[in-house]
Amino acid sequence: MMEKQYTDVLIIGAGPAGLAAATNLFESGFKITILDEFPHPGGRLLGQFHEESDGSWWIGRQVASELVEMTKQPNISLQCGVSVYGLKQISEGWEVLSSVGTIETKYLLLATGAAEIPVPLEGWTLPGVMSIGAAQVLTNVHMVKPGDRGIIVGVNVLGLAISRELAVAGVDLAGIVLSPNNLFSGENANPVEAINLLMSLSHLAPSAWMRLGGSLAQKMKMGKWVSTFFPRQGMNVWDIPLLLKTTISSIQGKKSVESVVLADVNSSGQIIAGSEREEKVDFVALAGGLYPLAELAAVAGCSFLYLPELGGNIPLHNEQMKTPLSNLYVAGNITGVEGAQVAMAQGKLAARSIGNDAGLLKNGREKIAEAMDEVHQVRKTATIQFHPGIIAARKRVYEMYDSLQKESLTS
Amino acid sequence: MSKLRIVNHPLIKKGEQKRISFTFNGESLEGLEGEPIAAALLAHGIRILRRHEESGSNRGLYCAIGHCMECRVDVQGKGQVRACLTPIVEGMEVVEGKQLENKITGREAP
Amino acid sequence: MGNETADVVVIGGGIIGMATSYYLSKLGLDVVVVEKGEIAGGTSSKCDGNILAIDKEPGFDSQMSLKSQELVTELVKELDEEFEYRAPGSILVCENEEEMVAANAWVEHQKQAGLPFRMLDRNDIKSEWKYMADDIYGGLECATDSTVNPVLFTYALAVTAKRLGVRLKTHTTVTKIRLDANGAVEGVETSSGLIYTKQVVNAAGVWSKHIGQMVGIEVPIEPRKGHILVSSRTKSIGTRKVMEFSYLMSKFGKERKVDEETEKYGVALVFEPTASQNFLIGSSREFVGFQTQINVDVIRCIARRAIRFFPVMKDIPILRSYCGLRPWTPDHLPIVSRVEEVPGFYIAAGHEGDGISLAAITGKVMSELITDQKTTITTDPLRYDRFQKTEV
Ligand SMILES: Cc1cc2nc3c(=O)[nH]c(=O)nc-3n(C[C@H](O)[C@H](O)[C@H](O)COP(=O)(O)OP(=O)(O)OC[C@H]3O[C@@H](n4cnc5c(N)ncnc54)[C@H](O)[C@@H]3O)c2cc1C
Ligand SMILES: Cc1cc2nc3c(=O)[nH]c(=O)nc-3n(C[C@H](O)[C@H](O)[C@H](O)COP(=O)(O)OP(=O)(O)OC[C@H]3O[C@@H](n4cnc5c(N)ncnc54)[C@H](O)[C@@H]3O)c2cc1C
Ligand code: FES
Numbered sequence: 001m002m003e004k005q006y007t008d009v010l011i012i013g014a015g016p017a018g019l020a021a022a023t024n025l026f027e028s029g030f031k032i033t034i035l036d037e038f039p040h041p042g043g044r045l046l047g048q049f050h051e052e053s054d055g056s057w058w059i060g061r062q063v064a065s066e067l068v069e070m071t072k073q074p075n076i077s078l079q080c081g082v083s084v085y086g087l088k089q090i091s092e093g094w095e096v097l098s099s100v101g102t103i104e105t106k107y108l109l110l111a112t113g114a115a116e117i118p119v120p121l122e123g124w125t126l127p128g129v130m131s132i133g134a135a136q137v138l139t140n141v142h143m144v145k146p147g148d149r150g151i152i153v154g155v156n157v158l159g160l161a162i163s164r165e166l167a168v169a170g171v172d173l174a175g176i177v178l179s180p181n182n183l184f185s186g187e188n189a190n191p192v193e194a195i196n197l198l199m200s201l202s203h204l205a206p207s208a209w210m211r212l213g214g215s216l217a218q219k220m221k222m223g224k225w226v227s228t229f230f231p232r233q234g235m236n237v238w239d240i241p242l243l244l245k246t247t248i249s250s251i252q253g254k255k256s257v258e259s260v261v262l263a264d265v266n267s268s269g270q271i272i273a274g275s276e277r278e279e280k281v282d283f284v285a286l287a288g289g290l291y292p293l294a295e296l297a298a299v300a301g302c303s304f305l306y307l308p309e310l311g312g313n314i315p316l317h318n319e320q321m322k323t324p325l326s327n328l329y330v331a332g333n334i335t336g337v338e339g340a341q342v343a344m345a346q347g348k349l350a351a352r353s354i355g356n357d358a359g360l361l362k363n364g365r366e367k368i369a370e371a372m373d374e375v376h377q378v379r380k381t382a383t384i385q386f387h388p389g390i391i392a393a394r395k396r397v398y399e400m401y402d403s404l405q406k407e408s409l410t411s
Numbered sequence: 412m413s414k415l416r417i418v419n420h421p422l423i424k425k426g427e428q429k430r431i432s433f434t435f436n437g438e439s440l441e442g443l444e445g446e447p448i449a450a451a452l453l454a455h456g457i458r459i460l461r462r463h464e465e466s467g468s469n470r471g472l473y474c475a476i477g478h479c480m481e482c483r484v485d486v487q488g489k490g491q492v493r494a495c496l497t498p499i500v501e502g503m504e505v506v507e508g509k510q511l512e513n514k515i516t517g518r519e520a521p
Numbered sequence: 522m523g524n525e526t527a528d529v530v531v532i533g534g535g536i537i538g539m540a541t542s543y544y545l546s547k548l549g550l551d552v553v554v555v556e557k558g559e560i561a562g563g564t565s566s567k568c569d570g571n572i573l574a575i576d577k578e579p580g581f582d583s584q585m586s587l588k589s590q591e592l593v594t595e596l597v598k599e600l601d602e603e604f605e606y607r608a609p610g611s612i613l614v615c616e617n618e619e620e621m622v623a624a625n626a627w628v629e630h631q632k633q634a635g636l637p638f639r640m641l642d643r644n645d646i647k648s649e650w651k652y653m654a655d656d657i658y659g660g661l662e663c664a665t666d667s668t669v670n671p672v673l674f675t676y677a678l679a680v681t682a683k684r685l686g687v688r689l690k691t692h693t694t695v696t697k698i699r700l701d702a703n704g705a706v707e708g709v710e711t712s713s714g715l716i717y718t719k720q721v722v723n724a725a726g727v728w729s730k731h732i733g734q735m736v737g738i739e740v741p742i743e744p745r746k747g748h749i750l751v752s753s754r755t756k757s758i759g760t761r762k763v764m765e766f767s768y769l770m771s772k773f774g775k776e777r778k779v780d781e782e783t784e785k786y787g788v789a790l791v792f793e794p795t796a797s798q799n800f801l802i803g804s805s806r807e808f809v810g811f812q813t814q815i816n817v818d819v820i821r822c823i824a825r826r827a828i829r830f831f832p833v834m835k836d837i838p839i840l841r842s843y844c845g846l847r848p849w850t851p852d853h854l855p856i857v858s859r860v861e862e863v864p865g866f867y868i869a870a871g872h873e874g875d876g877i878s879l880a881a882i883t884g885k886v887m888s889e890l891i892t893d894q895k896t897t898i899t900t901d902p903l904r905y906d907r908f909q910k911t912e913v
Pocket of ligand 2: 532533536537555556557558559560561563564565566567568569570571572693694695696724725727728732746747748749803804844845846847848869870871872874875876877878879
């Protein structure tokens with residue numbers, strides 16, 4: 001049996017949310033422990049970079065190392081390669097079960113981020129088929145190309161952003177195609193939906209998107225249905241063929257991926273018979289979108305809300321990042337899928353909430369209001385927005401929290 | 412250096428990493444200290460990390476960040492680990508996940 | 522919305538509801554199943570799949586079990602889909618001499634009743650179970666015990682019943698039961714409309730108390746929570762069920778010699794190898810209401826128990842764990858019965874830890890009760906009014 005450890009604040013997840021929380025809390029003098037199962041701190045920041053509207057590059061790895069630098073404090077212990085698998089509420093906080101033993105903490109912050117929605121299709125268990133995030137991590141974190149030539153499946157924010165990253169790294173891509181039209185795909189397989197999404201994302205990144213979004217919008221105005229207008233051979237975006245009228249029907253290969261079978265679709269996403277063709281690739285990256293990685297909140301006994309705009313099941317929390325369970329806080333993508341800058345702002349806010357609840361924050365109210373404001377600001381100006389309905393959905397979460405709190409007070 | 416390693420990324424610079432050796436299914440390979448098993452193997456073009464316990468079909472990594480458990484391999488002295496999260500260390504002995512017998516259906520191991 | 526009619530409405534799409542519907546449809550009745558969630562979404566997917574006689578008292582208890590076992594072997598042929606049925610027998614293992622003595626008495630008792638029981642000594646155990654702890658004294662075997670995949674079994678019944686004309690209404694909740702002027706069943710109100718029927722079967726498992734209240738009766742069924750761990754796929758440790766004898770010691774009025782936590786959570790090892798060669802490792806027994814949250818202390822306690830009997834388990838990763846609620850009754854027998862005071866209202870619930878074992882016989886008997894036939898087994902010990910009688 002390993003000996004039990006004690007800490008004042010335990011943060012699960014060393015992504016932007018968890019690291020930002022720690023760096024905003026160390027002045028409290030609390031003993032802070034951050035755990036992460038990935039071998040390096042930084043979470044999904046490590047693999048991200050994008051072009052800002054002024055043409056400069058925002059590089060997640062740099063942001064991460066700055067944050068990690070700031071955690072080098074005597075009262076902060078950052079431990080990587082440690083998985084948390086269980087939580088238990090105790091009278092004085094929480095007991096956390098991890099691969100290095102049990103840790104008791106007064107305050108617990110869950111900052112476990114998001115995970116990817118799988119995209120099942122024929123042949124998807126072949127080695128060489130991976131999630132789009134895996135292609136990102138291999139390329140940008142481990143700096144190994146996922147293969148010699150690949151194809152991206154799924155037209156959504158993450159798929160497009162990472163396609164570009166792959167192109168920048170010199171990975172050869174056959175194109176971006178629609179998700180397969182099957183039981184699991186939903187709207188992703190529909191070209192009209194894909195185009196609507198692209199239009200709403202014209203701020204995603206500079207130049208290329210503006211142009212694409214703009215030109216699509218123009219064509220829409222001309223009264224022509226874009227899906228009839230959009231060229232079947234696709235349009236190049238950052239030199240990657242964007243094939244909005246093409247879907248994938250299967251992945252082929254004996255030992256690992258050798259090719260994919262592509263097919264044309266009509267405007268409702270149905271395959272046009274006879275249009276099937278083979279494309280040689282040695283990897284396939286499936287972009288199914290993200291959902292909050294919230295199992296630990298469920299294990300803790302938190303109640304959940306289902307909000308598609310935020311990526312699915314969300315642990316109930318208020319705007320100060322508190323859950324209904326005492327001394328349990330959440331921050332980052334576990335509260336809804338958004339970009340890393342929002343996660344950082346949320347981490348800071350959670351830190352202030354914890355400091356305030358512990359009676360250690362001077363002018364607590366103002367400081368919290370200020371941090372909440374910062375979250376709003378960052379959200380408004382975020383380069384990458386995952387869903388147009390985020391702000392309204394978040395409001396609903398907070399309202400639900402308040403009404404449930406009131407209920408439990410009166411009963 | 413294998414052709415899949417990215418050496419000149421226009422935006423990302425990684426510090427020098429020591430080269431170390433480890434084995435996969437008994438074969439000696441080189442990798443970079445601190446990188447996970449799955450990345451070190453991919454750099455050598457090795458994508459097959461295990462055979463499905465029941466069907467024997469080939470499996471590789473899927474998520475690369477520890478969520479899906481598809482990348483299970485055996486490491487001498489550690490047992491089953493996730494190849495996408497477990498860093499290689501000098502002399503590490505890694506073996507692919509194997510197809511197993513099924514005593515209930517009577518299917519024998521290959 | 523036009524109102525539907527049916528000969529019988531079955532409330533609950535668990536194994537009991539599906540078995541009842543299947544046997545009713547075989548008799549040509551027009552049946553509607555109303556299930557608030559998914560088929561097998563209740564306890565029937567949060568359990569093991571043992572069909573056991575080994576732990577039953579000889580007499581009515583074990584006869585009911587054996588009869589059900591017989592019906593299951595017929596269902597293997599009758600149903601449209603396969604459900605991982607096999608009958609490798611099961612064993613109970615003893616940790617000390619005292620248990621061996623009690624086990625011996627148990628085996629003699631069962632043999633007299635004509636059941637295929639026998640004692641196993643240390644060598645028998647060791648030769649079958651390479652990975653069993655060395656200090657196990659021995660045990661006993663019941664050669665006919667069998668096992669199924671409970672979810673597949675429920676679905677096999679459902680699919681076949683559907684082919685025979687049963688209408689399955691999932692995601693539909695029963696909200697009220699309509700009675701006529703004489704207090705007899707007239708219809709069932711659901712979240713998607715009214716169904717006229719003169720016969721209703723309450724097969725709502727741990728929720729049957731609530732359904733009973735809709736017609737003003739008290740059904741004495743309470744939820745008894747149990748945890749199960751699922752191991753990852755590894756080398757074969759064994760192919761059939763192993764349970765610890767010590768849990769039966771209470772039947773002999775003796776105390777179990779286990780630590781406080783094991784006692785508190787009612788933990789006793791049930792080791793069940795599945796067809797995919799994972800193991801289900803159970804279980805616990807607690808009265809903690811309807812909450813089904815995993816308690817890590819219970820999980821640890823079960824894991825400790827598993828490692829005590831199979832030391833290799835300490836190196837086998839656990840995939841996940843889950844909890845189910847057993848529909849408990851005060852005398853541990855189910856209620857399979859008419860309710861005399863509410864004509865047309867039947868109960869088929871309260872099978873506690875034996876619902877999978879007893880589903881077939883329950884369904885068969887229910888279909889016989891509803892169609893006024895002679896029942897395959899006597900149903901006196903299963904009558905609803907047995908609880909009312911004892912109260913006075
Ligand atoms: C694959 C992927 C790629 C993404 N790419 C982009 C992108 O390109 N651009 C963008 O704007 N957004 C991207 N996102 C969204 C991303 O989630 C946010 O940008 C941001 O990183 C969220 O920060 P976070 O701190 O909430 O979580 P994360 O950055 O995900 O950090 C969470 C950390 O928690 C750790 N963790 C989780 N569970 C446990 C546990 N049980 N025990 C121990 N540690 C645990 C994880 O290892 C991880 O390091 C991506 C998300 C994913 C999943
Ligand atoms: C840990 C554990 C291990 C077990 N192991 C075994 C074993 O090895 N062998 C064995 O024989 N048994 C075992 N059991 C017991 C067995 O699982 C149960 O006895 C059996 O599943 C009960 O089936 P049921 O159909 O009565 O209940 P359920 O499967 O719970 O079905 C009742 C259904 O009614 C529905 N319902 C409730 N209210 C309404 C409403 N108002 N409207 C519509 N629908 C409603 C519910 O949604 C539910 O699906 C075990 C149980 C547990 C918990
Ligand atoms: S690839 Fe998903 S856990 Fe390793």
